[in-house]
Amino acid sequence: MPKSERLVTGAVDFSGGVDSSRVRTIASAANPNGLQPNQLAWLANGTVREGCISPRHGWRYLATLPTDLLQDAFMYEPDFDFPYIMAQIGGRTYQVRVDTDNSVIDVTAASGPNPATIAQSWMDQAEQFLVIQDDQSEPLVWDGTTLRRVSAMPNMAPKIPTGSAMCYYMNRLWIAQGREWLGSDIAPNFTSGTAGYNFRDAVLSVVENTYLSSLKRFIVPTVAGNIRAMKFPTNIDTALGQGQLLIFTRKVIYSMNVVPTRAEWAALTEPLQRVAQTVFGTTSDRSVVQVNGDLFYQSTDGIRSFLQKSRDFNEYGNTPQSREVQRAIQFNDRSLLRFGTGVESDNRLLQSCLPEQSAYGVIHKGVLPMNFDLVSTISRKLPPVWEGMWEGLDILKMLTGDFGGRFRTFAIALGRTSGQLELWEQVAGLQEDEGRLGEDRITWIIETPSYTWGSPLQFKQLDTLKLWVDRMFGKVDFKVYYRPDQYPCWVFWHQWQECAARDNCELLSAAQPCDYPTQDFCPQYHTPMTLPTPHFKCDQTNARPTTLGYGFQFRIVIKGYCRVRGIFAYARPRDEAEYEGIRCGTAPAGTVAPVPTVVRAILDDDGNAILDDNGNAILE
Numbered sequence: 001m002p003k004s005e006r007l008v009t010g011a012v013d014f015s016g017g018v019d020s021s022r023v024r025t026i027a028s029a030a031n032p033n034g035l036q037p038n039q040l041a042w043l044a045n046g047t048v049r050e051g052c053i054s055p056r057h058g059w060r061y062l063a064t065l066p067t068d069l070l071q072d073a074f075m076y077e078p079d080f081d082f083p084y085i086m087a088q089i090g091g092r093t094y095q096v097r098v099d100t101d102n103s104v105i106d107v108t109a110a111s112g113p114n115p116a117t118i119a120q121s122w123m124d125q126a127e128q129f130l131v132i133q134d135d136q137s138e139p140l141v142w143d144g145t146t147l148r149r150v151s152a153m154p155n156m157a158p159k160i161p162t163g164s165a166m167c168y169y170m171n172r173l174w175i176a177q178g179r180e181w182l183g184s185d186i187a188p189n190f191t192s193g194t195a196g197y198n199f200r201d202a203v204l205s206v207v208e209n210t211y212l213s214s215l216k217r218f219i220v221p222t223v224a225g226n227i228r229a230m231k232f233p234t235n236i237d238t239a240l241g242q243g244q245l246l247i248f249t250r251k252v253i254y255s256m257n258v259v260p261t262r263a264e265w266a267a268l269t270e271p272l273q274r275v276a277q278t279v280f281g282t283t284s285d286r287s288v289v290q291v292n293g294d295l296f297y298q299s300t301d302g303i304r305s306f307l308q309k310s311r312d313f314n315e316y317g318n319t320p321q322s323r324e325v326q327r328a329i330q331f332n333d334r335s336l337l338r339f340g341t342g343v344e345s346d347n348r349l350l351q352s353c354l355p356e357q358s359a360y361g362v363i364h365k366g367v368l369p370m371n372f373d374l375v376s377t378i379s380r381k382l383p384p385v386w387e388g389m390w391e392g393l394d395i396l397k398m399l400t401g402d403f404g405g406r407f408r409t410f411a412i413a414l415g416r417t418s419g420q421l422e423l424w425e426q427v428a429g430l431q432e433d434e435g436r437l438g439e440d441r442i443t444w445i446i447e448t449p450s451y452t453w454g455s456p457l458q459f460k461q462l463d464t465l466k467l468w469v470d471r472m473f474g475k476v477d478f479k480v481y482y483r484p485d486q487y488p489c490w491v492f493w494h495q496w497q498e499c500a501a502r503d504n505c506e507l508l509s510a511a512q513p514c515d516y517p518t519q520d521f522c523p524q525y526h527t528p529m530t531l532p533t534p535h536f537k538c539d540q541t542n543a544r545p546t547t548l549g550y551g552f553q554f555r556i557v558i559k560g561y562c563r564v565r566g567i568f569a570y571a572r573p574r575d576e577a578e579y580e581g582i583r584c585g586t587a588p589a590g591t592v593a594p595v596p597t598v599v600r601a602i603l604d605d606d607g608n609a610i611l612d613d614n615g616n617a618i619l620e
Contacts, residue, residue: 007571161175179225187202298342462571
């Protein structure tokens with residue numbers, strides 16, 4: 001093969017997402033289980049929607065919350081108005097008006113706050129009533145106007161008891177207490193409810209069930225631990241008229257067939273059934289998320305799917321659905337997983353990762369996004385893909401709400417500079433993070449497969465890299481690294497900056513200050529951007545320049561907004577025999593005469609000799 005021949009490889013489609021569970025070498029006949037050409041080894045703060053690589057949506061700061069221990073937060077939905085957030089912070093209850101002006105209002109009950117140091121509270125809405133539990137105090141009830149203890153509500157006694165995890169399902173409020181749980185009266189109920197609430201407050205009573213008379217409770221039949229969550233999938237047994245309520249412990253998931261009528265409820269016998277998963281339940285009620293008719297949840301071994309788990313029961317495929325992002329999950333502190341949080345947002349599953357304890361609750365340094373866009377088509381459907389990890393906020397709780405058909409995503413986070421609890425919103429199409437101090441360009445990182453140019457056994461010298469970029473908007477900084485073969489460290493290659501003026505005020509010729517009418521510009525493109533031939537460092541392990549190897553992986557760090565349409569790497573084939581016995585700073589034997597002491601080789605920044613196109617030392 002002539003030494004002047006140049007090899008090219010790369011990709012213009014990245015819709016396969018991220019897979020960090022495989023070796024980073026791209027798939028070939030010799031490596032069939034490697035990364036596929038449309039996959040990435042890793043992606044930080046990015047998305048592969050449309051088959052291209054773009055930065056995630058930006059976060060926008062909304063408000064500062066009282067800075068104390070965040071115990072829980074919930075998106076409350078009034079009957080005839082937009083939703084707003086209710087937050088339990090340091091035992092006190094706050095209304096956060098994300099529906100209007102983002103104001104924060106203390107609505108703590110007149111009977112006094114709950115204990116301020118309990119690490120976790122639980123909230124759920126039944127009809128118009130938001131119930132707040134901490135597993136110790138008498139339940140609090142918010143009716144949309146006033147917060148009171150349940151004993152102060154006008155519904156008939158006995159009333160719902162103290163508990164933890166809750167779920168409102170088939171017109172009953174289900175409440176967990178350790179390994180036990182019970183259901184409230186069905187709503188509306190003309191016996192236990194009151195006319196002032198249209199008899200809907202019956203969900204705050206537990207009087208109508210014969211099986212549960214004297215507050216008897218259902219109990220999980222095995223020692224699987226306390227109940228962590230109660231949720232329901234969207235599939236309902238219409239033939240029997242029953243719905244399936246799932247009871248999650250950390251180790252096992254159980255199901256309960258909930259009957260729809262009072263007559264069947266009165267005659268109810270033990271309704272418990274054990275479902276497929278007998279090893280891995282959920283670690284957190286906040287992480288159980290309904291997506292596309294399924295339930296995704298965090299477990300001790302990763303992120304799991306309830307329906308997929310049920311189909312794969314008693315098979316080797318009964319595994320988590322998150323091996324692709326194991327690079328992040330492996331560092332999770334399992335003792336803090338019970339505070340994990342997740343939501344469905346913009347046709348993505350978002351699950352928290354990397355929990356850390358803080359004085360104000362457990363923060364999460366990262367978010368794992370799963371893209372369901374590939375499923376949302378009438379043509380060929382592909383499985384969803386993971387998109388690496390997002391970071392930028394230290395998140396305590398994520399929430400979503402439906403604002404008249406517009407779905408919004410929020411996060412309560414601990415400010416990295418302010419040290420205060422802050423409320424942020426992720427805005428679709430927002431190109432930068434908008435904090436309290438102004439705009440902050442998003443830094444996103446692409447890690448490609450290790451390319452072998454179709455021949456993993458051919459020795460090569462790295463030549464250049466080309467990027468196809470469009471939708472460039474504003475200032476964009478690029479920094480590129482590479483590494484050969486299994487080299488563990490990244491070697492810096494090149495950095496540069498591009499600028500696509502967003503309006504006429506950003507033109508170099510614009511008068512400053514710009515006081516004339518602003519004219520917005522369209523995003524620009526730059527294709528291709530070609531890197532110079534890289535200098536090398538010395539690979540001390542193999543005693544050769546880092547620009548020589550069998551395969552090369554690239555790390556592209558971008559700060560600012562653009563879209564990467566294509567990545568192409570170039571290399572030149574080399575005869576490995578010519579480089580046997582070479583040490584950094586020397587040339588192949590017999591190709592260059594011994595260098596007199598008065599003549600010195602040109603050195604790079606680290607003191608290593610620079611080689612020419614044929615691998616020979618370049619002399620002064």
